[in-house]
Amino acid sequence: MLGSPEAQAIHEAHPAIDLHADTLMWARWIGYDLHKAHEPPLPRAALGGHVDVPRMREGGMGAQFFGLVSLPLADRVRGMARVVHEQIDQLDAQIARKPDGLRLVRTADEVDACRRDDVMGALLGIEGAHALEGDLDNVDAFARRGVRYIGLLHFSANEAGFPAYGRGRDDATGLTPWGFELVRRCEAARVIVDLAHINKRGFLDACRIATKPPMVSHTGVLGAFEHWRNIDDEQLRAVADKGGCVGVIFCPRFVGGDGLAPVVKHMLHILDVVGEEGAALGSDWDGFIVPTNDLKDPRGLPLLTDALLEAGVSEAAIGKILRGNAMRVLAEC
Ligand SMILES: [Zn+2]
Numbered sequence: 001m002l003g004s005p006e007a008q009a010i011h012e013a014h015p016a017i018d019l020h021a022d023t024l025m026w027a028r029w030i031g032y033d034l035h036k037a038h039e040p041p042l043p044r045a046a047l048g049g050h051v052d053v054p055r056m057r058e059g060g061m062g063a064q065f066f067g068l069v070s071l072p073l074a075d076r077v078r079g080m081a082r083v084v085h086e087q088i089d090q091l092d093a094q095i096a097r098k099p100d101g102l103r104l105v106r107t108a109d110e111v112d113a114c115r116r117d118d119v120m121g122a123l124l125g126i127e128g129a130h131a132l133e134g135d136l137d138n139v140d141a142f143a144r145r146g147v148r149y150i151g152l153l154h155f156s157a158n159e160a161g162f163p164a165y166g167r168g169r170d171d172a173t174g175l176t177p178w179g180f181e182l183v184r185r186c187e188a189a190r191v192i193v194d195l196a197h198i199n200k201r202g203f204l205d206a207c208r209i210a211t212k213p214p215m216v217s218h219t220g221v222l223g224a225f226e227h228w229r230n231i232d233d234e235q236l237r238a239v240a241d242k243g244g245c246v247g248v249i250f251c252p253r254f255v256g257g258d259g260l261a262p263v264v265k266h267m268l269h270i271l272d273v274v275g276e277e278g279a280a281l282g283s284d285w286d287g288f289i290v291p292t293n294d295l296k297d298p299r300g301l302p303l304l305t306d307a308l309l310e311a312g313v314s315e316a317a318i319g320k321i322l323r324g325n326a327m328r329v330l331a332e333c
Pocket residue numbers: 127196197218284287
């Protein structure tokens with residue numbers, strides 16, 4: 001494992017949970033094998049090939065939230081819900097092949113059981129409510145298959161609301177009536193509401209009516225770097241007020257530079273504004289991004305832990321960033 005003995009000990013005590021990686025999209029497209037250790041094909045330009053079980057182990061991880069992606073234009077014919085089911089099929093098949101390596105988990109207790117049994121946890125989240133195809137019953141159908149969060153938006157307007165950026169953008173309009181209904185339905189089904197990619201109006205609408213902690217699975221923060229992809233302090237407070245947490249993305253374009261320092265800067269801003277209960281990991285590995293240097297794949301996580309220690313963040317707070325905050329939201333939803 002990379003990193004100092006101190007960092008390694010922190011990961012030992014708090015095996016990391018990352019809130020968003022799109023690895024199953026690659027599994028569905030090219031048969032990407034989660035059990036095999038990969039080297040990214042190009043050192044600087046790999047848009048995928050970041051996450052696999054051997055490298056999660058080396059990075060001191062305990063579980064990964066896998067994002068389930070469907071693309072409204074490309075997948076309309078096939079059916080967007082179908083495309084999501086196919087990614088879950090992929091995971092199920094890979095787990096069946098090697099159940100001692102990876103396990104589908106739903107609850108905080110099940111994530112803890114993985115640690116006891118020395119197996120990696122796979123959690124599921126959907127990226128964009130268009131995958132529901134306008135049918136709220138699909139929330140329950142996906143929850144039955146293990147989905148623990150639903151991101152209301154992705155890169156295009158859908159039945160629930162409007163994206164922060166992308167097709168059909170409308171900054172003046174918040175959640176639709178169906179979007180409000182969806183938030184309630186998610187909470188009833190123990191599905192976490194994920195507010196990555198949604199516009200500010202919709203974001204604040206969802207937080208206002210939330211009775212369970214929401215999540216922002218992968219984002220930067222405007223207080224650390226000005227970019228349309230990032231959320232402001234009002235949004236940070238709205239999530240934290242409901243007990244939620246925010247995963248910091250590892251994409252240099254959104255955090256404002258390469259290397260660990262910009263990621264740490266975003267973490268510190270979250271700690272500053274809402275405290276240590278608010279920050280988490282939101283890599284976006286395998287999500288068509290080139291991850292920042294030193295965090296090209298999970299093996300770099302202990303280096304991030306060292307950088308946080310150097311920045312004066314306490315071990316207890318780092319434990320919450322790596323694992324505790326995600327576990328709290330899982331347990332409370
Ligand atoms: Zn995304």
